Amino acid sequence: xxxxxxxxxxxxxxxxxxxxxxxxxxxxxxxxxxxxxxxxxxxxxxxxxxxxxxxxxxxxxxxxxxxxxxxxxxxxxxxxxxxxxxxxxxxxxxxxxxxxxxxxxx
Amino acid sequence: xxxxxxxxxxxxxxxxxxxxxxxxxxxxxxxxxxxxxxxxxxxxxxxxxxxxxxxxxxxxxxxxxxxxxxxxxxxxxxxxxxxxxxxxxxxxxxxxxxxxxxxxxxxxxxx
Numbered sequence: 001x002x003x004x005x006x007x008x009x010x011x012x013x014x015x016x017x018x019x020x021x022x023x024x025x026x027x028x029x030x031x032x033x034x035x036x037x038x039x040x041x042x043x044x045x046x047x048x049x050x051x052x053x054x055x056x057x058x059x060x061x062x063x064x065x066x067x068x069x070x071x072x073x074x075x076x077x078x079x080x081x082x083x084x085x086x087x088x089x090x091x092x093x094x095x096x097x098x099x100x101x102x103x104x105x106x
Numbered sequence: 107x108x109x110x111x112x113x114x115x116x117x118x119x120x121x122x123x124x125x126x127x128x129x130x131x132x133x134x135x136x137x138x139x140x141x142x143x144x145x146x147x148x149x150x151x152x153x154x155x156x157x158x159x160x161x162x163x164x165x166x167x168x169x170x171x172x173x174x175x176x177x178x179x180x181x182x183x184x185x186x187x188x189x190x191x192x193x194x195x196x197x198x199x200x201x202x203x204x205x206x207x208x209x210x211x212x213x214x215x216x217x
Contacts, residue, residue, distance in 0.1 A: 004148075031204065033204065042208050042209070042210055042211070043149070043197065043199075043206075043208035044208070045205045045206055045207070048204050048205070088148045088149070090148075090149075093204055093206060094139065094151045094154070095151060096141075096148030096149045096150070096151075097148050098146070098147055098148050099147075099148050
C-alpha cells in the first residue's frame with residue numbers, strides 16, 4: 001500500500017521558475033523523505049525531515065513538514081533542465097507515494 | 107563502481123516459472139531493502155534486512171515471494187510460479203542509516 005500521495009501528479013514549468021510539490025500521508029510518522037527518479041540516475045535520496053522539524057533546506061531544495069495536517073512540501077528554486085524527473089515522498093523512507101512528474105521547459 | 111548492483115537487469119519468463127534476482131549492496135551497508143515498482147507508481151516496499159536478519163516483510167507479499175541475505179552480504183529475491191501481475195521493476199537499496207542508495211533495478215516481464 002502507498003501511504004503518501006503527491007500533488008500535483010504532473011507539473012510543467014519554465015526553467016528558472018520555482019516548483020512546489022506536496023505530499024499528504026495518513027498515519028503518524030517519525031520521518032519523511034523525498035526522492036528523485038529519472039532515467040539517467042535512477043532513484044536518488046534528496047532530503048530527510050524528522051517529525052520534530054518544520055523546515056529543512058539543502059541547496060536549492062526546501063522541505064516543510066506539518067504533522068498536524070499530515071502533509072509535506074518540496075520546493076525547488078531556480079529550476080534547471082536537470083531537475084526534470086519524478087519526485088516521491090516516502091514516509092519512514094520506505095512507504096512511497098505515486099510521485100509528481102516534473103518537467104522543466106527550456 | 108562501488109554502487110548497488112543488481113543482476114540480471116532484464117528478465118523475461120513464462121508464467122508459472124520461478125525467477126531469482128540478485129542484489130549486491132554497497133559493501134559497508136548493513137541494511138538492505140527490496141521494492142517493486144510498476145509504471146506510473148512509486149516503489150512498493152517488499153522487505154528489509156539488517157545484516158542477515160529479515161526484519162520486516164510487507165503483508166502484500168504473497169508466499170510466492172522469498173528473500174534471503176546469507177552472511178549479511180548480497181541478497182536474493184525469488185518469485186515462485188510467476189504470474190503476469192508480477193511484471194514490474196524490482197529495486198534493491200542499501201543503507202547504513204536513513205539514506206538509501208538504490209540499484210538500477212531488474213525489469214521482469216512475465217509472458
